[in-house]
Amino acid sequence: MNETLNTIMTRRSCRQYQNECIKEDELITILEAGIQAPSAMNQQLCEAFAIINKDLIDELAKAIKDVFDERGDKKPETYHCAYHAPVLVIVSGPEYDSRRVEDGSCMLENMFLAATSLNIGSCWINQLRDTQNVDEVRNILTRIGIPANHQVVGCAALGYISSQSTIKEKKKERIHIVK
Numbered sequence: 001m002n003e004t005l006n007t008i009m010t011r012r013s014c015r016q017y018q019n020e021c022i023k024e025d026e027l028i029t030i031l032e033a034g035i036q037a038p039s040a041m042n043q044q045l046c047e048a049f050a051i052i053n054k055d056l057i058d059e060l061a062k063a064i065k066d067v068f069d070e071r072g073d074k075k076p077e078t079y080h081c082a083y084h085a086p087v088l089v090i091v092s093g094p095e096y097d098s099r100r101v102e103d104g105s106c107m108l109e110n111m112f113l114a115a116t117s118l119n120i121g122s123c124w125i126n127q128l129r130d131t132q133n134v135d136e137v138r139n140i141l142t143r144i145g146i147p148a149n150h151q152v153v154g155c156a157a158l159g160y161i162s163s164q165s166t167i168k169e170k171k172k173e174r175i176h177i178v179k
């Protein structure tokens with residue numbers, strides 16, 4: 001199997017990270033892989049905001065937890081939607097762009113694969129999707145630099161792997177070859 005296929009076949013979501021931040025050149029490589037993704041009509045409207053400030057990631061995770069709690073979806077005190085990963089990349093795109101979910105998802109998958117190829121753990125973090133427009137969360141996104149007209153597509157937690165998640169088998173019956 002070639003290196004690219006091996007990376008695709010071995011990528012798995014990581015939910016336990018070492019505290020140490022990944023190296024800056026590794027982060028830049030992952031972000032550059034992200035922007036190589038295809039985009040509808042080559043518009044390249046989605047952007048990636050990589051947060052490497054632990055306090056800021058914790059503040060965001062706490063604000064998200066508070067929204068869930070207030071909505072009656074009470075989370076344990078230890079809940080941290082980004083699993084204390086040292087890096088959180090937020091991918092967002094303009095609200096008017098009807099293809100931002102597709103474009104942003106391509107960017108995220110490119111980043112997951114690039115991370116895997118560098119032995120860096122990654123996981124899609126989705127909790128901003130339904131909490132991003134609550135004032136307390138949006139204020140933090142604004143401080144991060146996310147434009148007011150952007151909607152978050154998804155996030156990538158990144159970090160050196162502390163413990164591998166269980167390997168989830170892929171359902172092969174989803175493949176159909178039509179002759």
Ligand SMILES: Cc1cc2nc3c(=O)[nH]c(=O)nc-3n(C[C@H](O)[C@H](O)[C@H](O)COP(=O)(O)O)c2cc1C
Pocket residue numbers: 011012013014015123124125126127165168
């Ligand atoms: C749209 C989307 C949202 C996801 N949201 C989360 C999430 O919020 N937290 C999490 O731990 N994993 C999340 N995941 C990761 C999935 O749980 C994971 O991909 C799935 O269990 C298969 O495992 P694998 O990635 O190791 O193959 C998400 C994945 C996708 C594609």
